[in-house]
Amino acid sequence: MLQENIETVRKRLNKAAAKRGIPVEEITLVAVTKTIPAVRIQSARELGIKDFGENRLQEALPKINSLSPEIDWHFLGHLQTNKVKDVLPYFKLIHSLDRMKLAHAIQKEALKIDKVVDVLVQVNIGSEETKYGFEPELVEEALKELVSLDMIKIRGLMAIAPLLEDPEELRPHFRRLNRMFQSLNIPGTEMKYLSMGMTNDFEVAVEEGSNMVRIGTGLFGERVK
Numbered sequence: 416m417l418q419e420n421i422e423t424v425r426k427r428l429n430k431a432a433a434k435r436g437i438p439v440e441e442i443t444l445v446a447v448t449k450t451i452p453a454v455r456i457q458s459a460r461e462l463g464i465k466d467f468g469e470n471r472l473q474e475a476l477p478k479i480n481s482l483s484p485e486i487d488w489h490f491l492g493h494l495q496t497n498k499v500k501d502v503l504p505y506f507k508l509i510h511s512l513d514r515m516k517l518a519h520a521i522q523k524e525a526l527k528i529d530k531v532v533d534v535l536v537q538v539n540i541g542s543e544e545t546k547y548g549f550e551p552e553l554v555e556e557a558l559k560e561l562v563s564l565d566m567i568k569i570r571g572l573m574a575i576a577p578l579l580e581d582p583e584e585l586r587p588h589f590r591r592l593n594r595m596f597q598s599l600n601i602p603g604t605e606m607k608y609l610s611m612g613m614t615n616d617f618e619v620a621v622e623e624g625s626n627m628v629r630i631g632t633g634l635f636g637e638r639v640k
């Protein structure tokens with residue numbers, strides 16, 4: 416089933432990339448493995464997936480430690496400042512830089528281990544009270560402040576779209592975020608990744624400029640809570 420799911424997702428990605436007019440290789444597929452046991456992650460790895468994402472550190476660490484160090488791990492969840500020091504050594508990219516206080520905590524811990532940390536700035540595109548991230552109109556200002564933190568490398572933007580029945584309704588949100596992504600040219604940043612799109616909406620996201628999709632249920636099936 417996993418193999419079939421991966422093939423289906425890849426086909427859908429191919430189609431969306433073609434529609435956008437870009438090679439599918441330009442899109443990073445991050446398999447989201449919250450609630451998924453390590454053995455299934457290993458199977459996905461053997462089926463050619465290289466990037467995996469988790470959103471809770473306590474859940475991620477035992478899996479990371481039991482799996483091959485060749486895996487590139489992405490941190491996707493809201494990160495508490497007291498967990499930063501445990502996250503930094505294990506993750507290639509933190510997608511969820513959602514507040515300035517977190518940036519300062521990352522800077523401080525990164526200095527201690529002398530590691531420059533790649534991050535994406537999370538943008539609250541749905542502008543819902545319950546969602547984390549910088550409000551869109553504050554992102555530019557935030558980036559200008561963030562570049563002064565020399566152990567943090569800004570590699571792009573990330574958004575979690577509101578969950579809507581019809582992903583077409585998200586198109587304007589994705590389009591707006593891509594426009595922002597394209598237009599932000601802050602010296603000291605290296606904007607390469609636009610992380611948007613999940614199982615329900617990744618085709619629309621790719622058509623609107625995403626080059627990093629985060630897919631859980633589409634690959635592993637419904638999560639058991």
Ligand SMILES: *Cc1c(COP(=O)(O)O)cnc(C)c1O
Nearest residue numbers: 447470491613614629630631632
């Ligand atoms: C769970 C999760 C995903 C994947 O969601 P699916 O709908 O299962 O594809 C993507 N991004 C984040 C931040 C998540 O927490």
